[in-house]
Amino acid sequence: MNDSIKAVCMPAASATAASFDRDLIRKMGEAIGDSCQHEKLSVVLGPAVNIKRSPLCGRNFEYFSEDPYLAGEMSAAYINGVQSRNVGTSIKHFAANNQEHRRMSSSSNADERTLREIYFPAFETSVKKAQPWTVMCSYNRINGVYASENPWLLTDVLRKEWGFEGYVMSDWGAVSNRVAGVAAGLDLEMPSSGGINDARIVEAVRSGKLDEKLVDQAVERILTINFRYLENAKPETPWDMEAQHLLSADIAADCMVLLKNEGILPLSQDEEAAFIGEFAVKPRFQGGGSSHINCFKTTSALEAAEGKKVTYARGYGVAEDAATDEMIAEAVAAAKKAKVAVVFAGLPDAYESEGYDRSHMRMPDCQNRLIEAVAEVNPNTVVVLHNGSPVEMPWIGKVKAVLEGYLGGQAVGLATVRVLYGEVNPSGHLPETFPVKLSDNPSYLFYGGEGNEADYREGVFVGYRYYDKKEMDVLFPFGHGLSYTTFAYSNLRLNASNGIPLPPRLP
Structure with missing residues (x-):
């Protein structure tokens, strides 16, 4: 990584989310898209929109927020910015990848309400408002099933419910069973298996275990995105x-x-x-x-x-x-x-x-x-x-x-x-939210899980939803932010209308 080309490091998602500014993050996306066109890069491997379940997640700097709405709005703006330059994005890590500990094997166990209200909406908003060219599935299992071979996740929810049109790629090394992945809706394995998994797909088709139409479908999805970029490539784009x-x-x-x-x-x-x-x-x-x-x-x-x-x-x-x-x-x-x-x-x-x-x-x-x-x-x-x-x-x-x-x-x-x-x-x-201390966090007692099981026992009470419900003091709340401006209100006047009585005059 340190030998990669010289580039410009923009603020991380942890910072850009604090702007609450769609136009700002779209502008950043446009600049990144220009850079990618110059470098002949077809897909940016981001944004990452996993919810900040705990302050301990080692990758929180890459994620936007504990709030699904904010994360979704920031993500959609970024995607629209990048893709306005005819460069794709890969929203990640779908889904419920909220810890690094045992991320390759851990199962994120959560009820459907929690998934749909907290951990899915940032992805859903991004798909419906921005149509990312690709989606990257996560390493982890979800309620026991690997994301890379989860038909409910990759086909039923992502495509049939939300209308996703691009291709699904794996996170690097996230494929457990390539044949099951193709059947579930995983189109592209990253990185290449050197032909090993390709041979397994061929064998599964020949033996009747895998419908060849699903392989054709995956190929078509990948080529559609590839040609979309190639037909709009502008390597002459300046990069200042x-x-x-x-x-x-x-x-x-x-x-x-x-x-x-x-x-x-x-x-x-x-x-x-x-x-x-x-x-x-x-x-x-x-x-x-x-x-x-x-x-x-x-x-x-x-x-x-x-x-x-x-x-x-x-x-x-x-x-x-x-x-x-x-x-x-x-x-x-x-x-x-x-x-x-x-x-x-x-x-x-x-x-x-x-x-x-x-x-x-x-x-x-x-x-x-x-x-x-x-x-x-x-x-x-x-x-x-x-x-x-x-x-x-x-x-x-x-x-x-x-x-x-x-x-x-x-x-x-x-x-x-x-x-x-x-x-x-x-x-x-x-x-x-900045809690006063770590033990105040709602996932404190069970974050990281036991063995390969990570139970989301706090349910929908993530971040400020929990602190508000508990009426708990925090160091700094979600949405907090001061400025150098001072505000004053004076000479307030109310006019009665529609016969609605006014409250008593304040002293």
Whole structure:
């Protein structure tokens, strides 16, 4: 992956969902579609729309939301953007792939109401509003049956109920039984089996175990999409990576969520600020695994702040996951001299990635210790977070402001500085709940499952549906997001009409 072509890393889905902006994500999709036309790439392997059942899922950074409606609207906008350039998409991972632990064998066990109300709608909305060229089935089993050979999932629901017209491909290595897959509606196996499974299909047809018409149908679906691209290929499409870098910054800025602000933001150009933390010079801006982008450039916050009154202290080391006494002392000294201390913190790559789940919701101890030390000597402490999913914030009462940047793409540093200094008014909203602690999450007792069985015992009470029903305090609720604008209402007047009595006048 690191040897792939140089490209532009746009903000991850965890960030773009926070925009709640269909037009913005469509614009991003159009830019990605242009890039694909230039590179002769026919299908983008995304978007990923699995619901954020738990903050622990290692791939949450790649998913939009805990809310099916928001996930579906963001996904459809992205698909429409990409496919407006005659490049296909592959919505994934269909379905109920909400953990990385034992993802190749685990069975997601949920009742039909839960599947249809929580885990299916983002796919359904995308199919009905955008018709993705392809759908990628997931690794896992659903109520005991592998997604790759599940006729109810791939044919009855996807095609007959929702009207999907493209082809279904497997996730990489997700095929358990190729013949059963063809019969169920799985058209394309990825990657190739080197002819092994092809021979099994031929044998099944010859022996009468598989109807040849189903094989012809799969071939027709695949070729239809292939020719759709080839007949509209435009390899001469220009790819201005510098322009897309700036677009990435614009998108990232509009996705940032101001979680807390006690009057300290925006920062003044005339006052000295200390940028503290390795993420200020080496930002975490994308997730780990198959979605990794080989970026042609990055812009850090320290680079973007050039010309401003900013000093820097490393504070902690990501590689060693530690903050030495010397690092802490340097950070404290910088914080003491500055009017405002801005700590750049969050989750390192090793804490969340495709292939495994998180075991807790904490940030690295060294970063928490750094924030506490800085806040102790500078009451004007701001924390900027780079993470793909919720974190606990034991220091929340000791800092003046918190800006959630999520994984904002390669230009996240530029976007962050624009927001910190008021060039952009933060307008993002959380696409997921930040619980006070991990054990508050509704799936806490049984997330990950036992053996190869993952029971969705919380049913439809996922995310804010659970917290609202339980009347439970959370750190930050779904939809939360502040701005620098102040609002005031005055001189309100009501006129009686249609004989409807007005309420008593308020004092």
